[in-house]
Amino acid sequence: MLDRKFIVENVDLVQRNCVHRGLQIDVAELVRNEGLRRDKLQEVEELNRRANEVSKSIGRATNDTEREQRMEEGRRLRAAKDAAQQGHDLLEVAVLETQRRIPNLSHPDVPVGRDDNANLEVRRGQHEIRSFEFVPRDHLQIGDHLDLFDFEAASRVSGHGFYYLRNDAVLLELALQRYALDIAATAGFTLTTTPDLARNEILEGIGFNPRGDETQIYSVVGTDLSLVATAEITLGGYLAGQTLAVEQLPIRLAGISHCFRTEAGAHGRETRGLYRVHQFTKVEMFVFCEPEQSDAMLEEICGLQCQVFDGLEIPYRVVDTATGDLGGPAYRKYDLEAWMPGRGDGGTWGEVTSTSNCTDYQARRLQIRFKKPGEKGTQFVHTLNGTAVAISRAMIALVENHQQSDGSVLIPEKLRPYLGKDRIVPK
RNA sequence: GGAGAGGUGGCUGAGUGGUCGAAAGCGCCGGUUUGCUAAAUCGGUGACCUGGUAACGGGUCCGCAGGUUCGAAUCCUGUCCUCUCCGCCA
Numbered sequence: 001m002l003d004r005k006f007i008v009e010n011v012d013l014v015q016r017n018c019v020h021r022g023l024q025i026d027v028a029e030l031v032r033n034e035g036l037r038r039d040k041l042q043e044v045e046e047l048n049r050r051a052n053e054v055s056k057s058i059g060r061a062t063n064d065t066e067r068e069q070r071m072e073e074g075r076r077l078r079a080a081k082d083a084a085q086q087g088h089d090l091l092e093v094a095v096l097e098t099q100r101r102i103p104n105l106s107h108p109d110v111p112v113g114r115d116d117n118a119n120l121e122v123r124r125g126q127h128e129i130r131s132f133e134f135v136p137r138d139h140l141q142i143g144d145h146l147d148l149f150d151f152e153a154a155s156r157v158s159g160h161g162f163y164y165l166r167n168d169a170v171l172l173e174l175a176l177q178r179y180a181l182d183i184a185a186t187a188g189f190t191l192t193t194t195p196d197l198a199r200n201e202i203l204e205g206i207g208f209n210p211r212g213d214e215t216q217i218y219s220v221v222g223t224d225l226s227l228v229a230t231a232e233i234t235l236g237g238y239l240a241g242q243t244l245a246v247e248q249l250p251i252r253l254a255g256i257s258h259c260f261r262t263e264a265g266a267h268g269r270e271t272r273g274l275y276r277v278h279q280f281t282k283v284e285m286f287v288f289c290e291p292e293q294s295d296a297m298l299e300e301i302c303g304l305q306c307q308v309f310d311g312l313e314i315p316y317r318v319v320d321t322a323t324g325d326l327g328g329p330a331y332r333k334y335d336l337e338a339w340m341p342g343r344g345d346g347g348t349w350g351e352v353t354s355t356s357n358c359t360d361y362q363a364r365r366l367q368i369r370f371k372k373p374g375e376k377g378t379q380f381v382h383t384l385n386g387t388a389v390a391i392s393r394a395m396i397a398l399v400e401n402h403q404q405s406d407g408s409v410l411i412p413e414k415l416r417p418y419l420g421k422d423r424i425v426p427k
Numbered sequence: 428g429g430a431g432a433g434g435u436g437g438c439u440g441a442g443u444g445g446u447c448g449a450a451a452g453c454g455c456c457g458g459u460u461u462g463c464u465a466a467a468u469c470g471g472u473g474a475c476c477u478g479g480u481a482a483c484g485g486g487u488c489c490g491c492a493g494g495u496u497c498g499a500a501u502c503c504u505g506u507c508c509u510c511u512c513c514g515c516c517a
Contacts, residue, residue, distance in 0.1 A: 041477070045486045052486090055498040059445040067497095074497030243437090243474080369474095374456085378474075
């Protein structure tokens with residue numbers, strides 16, 4: 001959520017940003033309503049002040065007649081206040097509804113464009129796209145050969161979009177987690193596991209909408225809990241409502257969670273295999289920092305993501321996400337797209353990680369502030385999130401890039417200590 | 428799941444209808460004093476919103492949301508959370 005005062009003072013800027021993001025929002029209307037709301041608030045506060053005055057005088061009243069008169073006066077003022085308050089609240093609801101829909105500002109360097117076609121490639125990983133001396137298989141064929149996945153059983157048990165991992169895929173999942181955790185820990189991240197369910201208010205604070213037809217979120221009936229779509233939710237929520245001392249910042253958290261996504265409306269496109277599934281495991285990085293630190297922090301997180309995939313010897317490119325493809329809370333977002341030789345027609349890039357600087361957009365809703373000694377008041381922290389490793393997609397990239405002509409998968413050196421073997425072969 | 432207790436400022440903790448945004452202590456900031464460490468002493472010290480160039484005002488906040496009342500930290504209802512005991516359980 002953007003600061004309301006900021007919106008009022010920067011109508012054109014905010015309106016232009018909405019347009020760049022492909023959103024139809026009437027910022028001017030919000031500003032008009034906010035003006036009316038403020039006037040109304042003044043009225044409410046003035047009535048309140050007078051009513052408080054009267055109430056206090058009742059305690060000091062010397063006789064019954066005077067007391068009765070004052071009480072009547074008090075009743076009248078409170079009624080007037082309630083009426084004004086009601087008017088105010090209607091305006092508040094209207095303003096807030098629009099305010100919530102306004103996306104974060106965009107970093108000046110973010111490419112302007114309607115969708116991911118406008119994304120800008122900013123760099124490549126250390127490893128070149130491999131040319132195969134045979135026709136590379138996709139991860140499903142590799143999985144068949146090596147007995148790594150079972151989608152059929154999963155569809156009987158849970159339906160489309162689920163999977164069983166089997167044999168070395170199980171060990172690979174754990175190895176990838178451990179590998180990514182070590183990189184995060186070395187970079188100063190505190191390791192956590194997080195709940196896989198969270199309160200809806202936390203989801204909303206992070207910028208997810210648990211309700212509605214297009215929701216990506218599974219909710220638990222009869223509770224106000226939802227299954228998390230990412231540990232970003234639980235890591236960001238970790239400090240909800242807290243006021244931190246500036247010396248505590250930056251706070252770096254890395255968390256393992258399962259991620260649950262309904263993928264509503266995503267059927268029919270790129271849904272084969274592990275690429276788009278309803279559940280996967282992810283190691284996520286999250287940072288709370290001072291505003292001046294967040295630009296550099298985004299680069300730091302992106303650097304770690306590169307380290308993860310360079311270490312896995314997987315070719316990738318980094319793209320600076322265009323305005324129309326940015327999520328609401330993000331001010332700037334880098335995606336790592338790994339080369340997936342078995343995907344599409346002869347291989348394509350597929351998104352494997354994402355990192356966003358959300359500036360104070362999430363912190364404002366989650367009420368996460370910090371205080372500087374000697375300074376009056378508080379400021380909102382900046383929050384950033386980034387994938388360390390999303391297991392299912394990393395696994396696709398790994399087996400497809402490292403497949404051998406004999407059908408085995410060669411494990412990159414850095415991952416071997418974690419997996420305990422250097423090659424996956426048929427049983 | 429059953430029974431009980433409780434949620435107050437950075438912390439501990441008092442406050443059961445009016446002058447309470449809230450005692451006291453700790454912590455923190457500043458002054459004084461004793462040549463240092465430290466102690467004593469005095470003063471200051473919450474957040475959010477809002478009016479005002481400012482000085483300085485106003486409003487809200489005692490887990491959260493409602494209700495009663497002229498007036499609620501205090502009474503009522505709901506809800507969330509914490510603790511204790513019992514039961515069940517990986």
